Amino acid sequence: MWVAFLRAREEHADAVDKWVEEGCEGEPPPEPVEPVVRWWVGEPLVCGRCRATTRRALLEVDALAAVVSARGDGLRPASRWSRVSGSRPRPAVSPDAELLDVLVGELLEFEDLAREELGCAPRVRGARSGLARSRSVGWLVEQLAGVLAVEGLSVVSALRSAEGEPMGLVEWSLGWEERLRAVVEDEPRGASPARCRCGERSLRWDARVGFFVCGTCGNHVSEVEERGLVAEEAG
CATH class of the missing domain: 1.20.5 (Single alpha-helices involved in coiled-coils or other helix-helix interfaces)
Structure with missing residues (x-):
């Protein structure tokens, strides 16, 4: 439009x-x-496209975190320089384990706030494990429409430590997806060979919005749509 x-x-x-x-x-x-944009009472504050983007990013965060967790036991060898006389050297926590601990902490804290705002029962308390992470992501995905409809619900994230500003769930999930993807050295998305509806081949992946964005007309194309365009043209 x-x-x-x-x-x-x-x-x-x-x-x-x-x-x-x-x-x-x-x-x-x-x-x-000029088009008229109307807001209907009862609709979430976030559009359907952004809800789909957030759902996909949350599931990606859980999958990428599982890859990071499987890379090691969470410990790195102890340095011989850190040994105190008469004591046994202990291995330090690895950067991967520290990163996942921060991720799960932010995720569970946000879930607690969301449950309180929505009037849901408190979550089952436990360790900050991969199981807790997956359960939290599953609950947020299931309750996503209601969670995103709560105005002002945000999370204080390490991704914004410099500014110290809280983040909404949409940008939080996209930010963590990008960070974890960089950690596992997953091949970043770049330009797409697909042709946009405007006729130009200007689609490039934008991690901030979770879509391919056309540099000519600004059209947003999802991953599924982009794959369909490529398959259609190749066929």
Whole structure:
């Protein structure tokens, strides 16, 4: 809708320039009608596309965290320089284990806040394990529409430690997905060979929004849509 309006506005500007060059004869070209965005009572504060993006990112965070956890036992060898006389050297916690501990802590803290806001029963307390992480992600995915409908619900995240500002669940899940993907050295998404509906091959992956974004018209294309476009064109 907005992409079509922006395209129509550019076409209108070209038509006005042509009208001026021809001596301004007759009525000027009519301006395009700006779309009206309406908010309906009872709808979540986050659109359906962003809800789908958040659901996908949460599931990716859980899967990537499982990959990081499987890489080691959470410990790194003790340094011989850290040994105190008469004591046995102890291995230190690995960076992967520290990262996952921060992730699970933020996730469980947000779940507790969400349960309280929605009037749900408190979660079962336990260790910050992979099972707790998966259960928390599962609950958030199941209750996602209600969670995102709560205005002002946010999490204080290490991803924003410099600014110290809380994050919404949408940007939190996308931020952690990008961070964990970098840790496991997963191949980053780049440009897509698919052709956008505007006709240009300008689709590039934008981790901040979780979509392929066209550099020409600004159209957002999901991963599923992008794969379909590639398959259709290849076929």
